[in-house]
Amino acid sequence: MIDRVLTAFNEAIFDTDRERALRVIREAEQEGIPPEDIVFKVVVPSIHIMMKSTSERRTPSIAQHFVAAQIASEVTETMVSRFARSPEIIGRVVIGTSVGDMHGLGKRIVSGCLKALMIEVIDLGLNVPAERFVDEAVAQNADVIGVSSMMVHTARGPSAALGVRKILKDRALERRIKLAVGGAPYRFDHDLYRTVGADAWAEDGIIAGTVISALIKEARQ
Amino acid sequence: MITSMERLRAAVNGTPADRIPVFCNLLDQGAKELGLDLESYYTSGEHVAEAQLRMLRKYGHDNVWSLFYVGKEAELLGCKQILFASEGPPNVLDFVIRTLEDIDALEVPERLEEHPAFTEQTRCFEILRHEIGGTVPICSYISSSMTIPAMLMGMERWLELLLLGPVEKRDLLIAKCHEFFVREVQACRAAGADIIVYANPFGSTDFVPMNIFTSLSLPWIIRDIQAIGPAGVVYYCGMARMNDVIATVREQTGLGAYYVSPLDDLAEAKQMIGTQGLTCGVINDIRLIEWTPDEIRQEVKRMMATGMPGGHFLFGTGVMPYCIPEANIRTMLDAAYEYGQWLH
Ligand code: B12
Numbered sequence: 210m211i212d213r214v215l216t217a218f219n220e221a222i223f224d225t226d227r228e229r230a231l232r233v234i235r236e237a238e239q240e241g242i243p244p245e246d247i248v249f250k251v252v253v254p255s256i257h258i259m260m261k262s263t264s265e266r267r268t269p270s271i272a273q274h275f276v277a278a279q280i281a282s283e284v285t286e287t288m289v290s291r292f293a294r295s296p297e298i299i300g301r302v303v304i305g306t307s308v309g310d311m312h313g314l315g316k317r318i319v320s321g322c323l324k325a326l327m328i329e330v331i332d333l334g335l336n337v338p339a340e341r342f343v344d345e346a347v348a349q350n351a352d353v354i355g356v357s358s359m360m361v362h363t364a365r366g367p368s369a370a371l372g373v374r375k376i377l378k379d380r381a382l383e384r385r386i387k388l389a390v391g392g393a394p395y396r397f398d399h400d401l402y403r404t405v406g407a408d409a410w411a412e413d414g415i416i417a418g419t420v421i422s423a424l425i426k427e428a429r430q
Numbered sequence: 431m432i433t434s435m436e437r438l439r440a441a442v443n444g445t446p447a448d449r450i451p452v453f454c455n456l457l458d459q460g461a462k463e464l465g466l467d468l469e470s471y472y473t474s475g476e477h478v479a480e481a482q483l484r485m486l487r488k489y490g491h492d493n494v495w496s497l498f499y500v501g502k503e504a505e506l507l508g509c510k511q512i513l514f515a516s517e518g519p520p521n522v523l524d525f526v527i528r529t530l531e532d533i534d535a536l537e538v539p540e541r542l543e544e545h546p547a548f549t550e551q552t553r554c555f556e557i558l559r560h561e562i563g564g565t566v567p568i569c570s571y572i573s574s575s576m577t578i579p580a581m582l583m584g585m586e587r588w589l590e591l592l593l594l595g596p597v598e599k600r601d602l603l604i605a606k607c608h609e610f611f612v613r614e615v616q617a618c619r620a621a622g623a624d625i626i627v628y629a630n631p632f633g634s635t636d637f638v639p640m641n642i643f644t645s646l647s648l649p650w651i652i653r654d655i656q657a658i659g660p661a662g663v664v665y666y667c668g669m670a671r672m673n674d675v676i677a678t679v680r681e682q683t684g685l686g687a688y689y690v691s692p693l694d695d696l697a698e699a700k701q702m703i704g705t706q707g708l709t710c711g712v713i714n715d716i717r718l719i720e721w722t723p724d725e726i727r728q729e730v731k732r733m734m735a736t737g738m739p740g741g742h743f744l745f746g747t748g749v750m751p752y753c754i755p756e757a758n759i760r761t762m763l764d765a766a767y768e769y770g771q772w773l774h
Pocket of ligand 1: 361
């Protein structure tokens with residue numbers, strides 16, 4: 210039965226049909242599927258299925274990522290509040306766009322995917338200076354800092370990822386806090402993440418889930 | 431001597447020329463050229479025209495721009511705040527549409543020519559036309575009906591409205607933006623634009639899945655292009671990929687010129703467009719920041735070898751990032767002039 214739900218949910222997300230996806234979840238609940246199963250056997254696998262299709266030639270579009278992330282985080286949030294025992298959070302991420310960058314879409318998609326994977330996300334919003342990324346990461350005891358940038362100058366600038374790296378180094382936090390980056394310039398230059406001193410980058414929100422999960426593991430070692 | 435305009439015509443028609451046309455899209459670099467900061471640079475149409483002409487003389491490429499920055503379109507629709515950077519393009523800071531009611535209230539100016547945000551562009555056009563009119567193509571950048579809302583409400587909220595509704599508000603907003611689009615194209619053409627770069631990331635399946643492309647993007651593309659006519663219009667998805675829609679767009683709109691993404695397979699694009707139109711091969715200009723001279727030359731050579739056979743080919747760049755070293759711009763252009771020659 211759960212397979213049927215997963216297929217229906219996944220198809221709805223691929224068709225960017227929010228209403229249908231939510232209806233599938235409602236019906237599953239009515240059929241008595243526990244909220245834990247809805248999250249771990251439907252929502253999380255649906256993100257993994259997207260991950261798989263991402264490696265094929267025609268990757269899912271931004272619109273599909275957007276709807277997937279939106280619904281996944283929405284559903285996870287409601288379901289988690291109904292869990293018998295509160296679930297184990299695998300890690301914590303602070304995320305924001307770099308200084309001068311007002312483009313929040315990428316960050317929002319990434320956040321949605323992370324939440325559905327049981328990663329806690331603290332969203333610092335837009336136009337975030339390097340110091341603030343680090344201060345918040347320390348205050349919130351985060352494992353990973355995520356910096357999103359849509360333009361070349363906001364990706365390469367000294368107060369974007371480079372600035373975060375410098376502060377992490379100066380404060381000897383590099384082992385404890387990892388740095389992930391993403392956004393359009395990284396998609397056109399796959400080595401750029403190294404140039405700006407990041408530990409990793411991800412092409413899209415779904416891959417960000419895998420990459421950031423791995424960084425969390427590293428940080429917690 | 432052959433002019434840039436003649437080179438472009440030769441490429442479109444498949445007739446002989448010395449070499450293929452080379453478009454190099456330098457915008458923010460104009461400020462550097464005049465020794466100004468970006469904010470003061472963009473206050474004046476004279477600055478922009480003067481810098482476009484200086485860069486043209488300096489580099490010898492085949493196009494100039496009337497475009498200041500894309501956020502100008504939002505200014506024409508009421509945006510009052512632009513965020514200027516010291517080393518990159520200006521961005522829209524204040525969103526005109528904050529609530530769904532703002533969509534009802536949105537007004538499209540009757541006569542753009544009279545709008546204060548357009549007058550400096552008019553001045554820019556006048557100078558360009560006077561100096562190089564008819565010999566070097568003047569390019570204007572116009573966002574599609576479906577793209578303009580991204581600058582009025584932010585991409586996040588626009589995608590939400592686009593995908594999750596309410597549909598009536600979505601359609602009303604696109605319809606208003608369509609009206610604006612048509613007036614903007616008319617105003618730019620009247621002022622002297624030779625080429626309209628039709629910018630539409632929503633015309634790429636990187637952005638929307640094929641079903642939304644077909645049901646929503648395509649009908650608006652058809653309406654946009656029908657309203658302005660396909661002549662002199664270039665299909666451009668903001669550097670997002672377009673190969674899997676080229677055939678459909680051509681069939682449905684008659685558009686001939688495609689500014690393909692560096693992430694597209696150029697050989698495949700060329701094969702589809704063939705001798706029916708103009709394939710614009712676009713270099714991944716974000717890599718130009720760090721590529722060595724040798725890497726730049728190899729890439730230009732590869733693109734020419736892929737795109738030139740059979741003609742109907744143009745070499746172009748995206749919106750060149752501000753921090754590309756001048757030497758790399760020159761290396762790219764020298765390679766393009768060299769490998770882009772037709773050997774008779
Ligand atoms: C759509 C688009 C536009 C639209 C909408 C922009 C907007 N968001 O408001 C319009 C047409 C309005 C536009 C305008 C401009 N654009 Co534009 N645009 C694009 C385009 C096609 C896609 C960008 C986008 O929104 N993607 C959608 C989001 C969801 O994707 P994303 O940010 O990449 O995020 C994903 C991943 O990167 C990753 N990710 C993102 N963040 C993070 C963070 C972490 C930690 C991780 C792990 C992963 C991750 O996951 C996300 C989800 O899948 C790109 C080219 C391209 N193909 O990417 C150019 C591009 C970004 N634009 C560019 C430019 C220059 C501009 C302008 C500044 C042009 C100008 N001179 O005026 C204007 C600015 C307008 C303004 N805001 O005032 C350049 C930037 C490069 C540069 N030269 O600096 C690009 C790369 C095009 C190019 N190559 O020339 N643009």
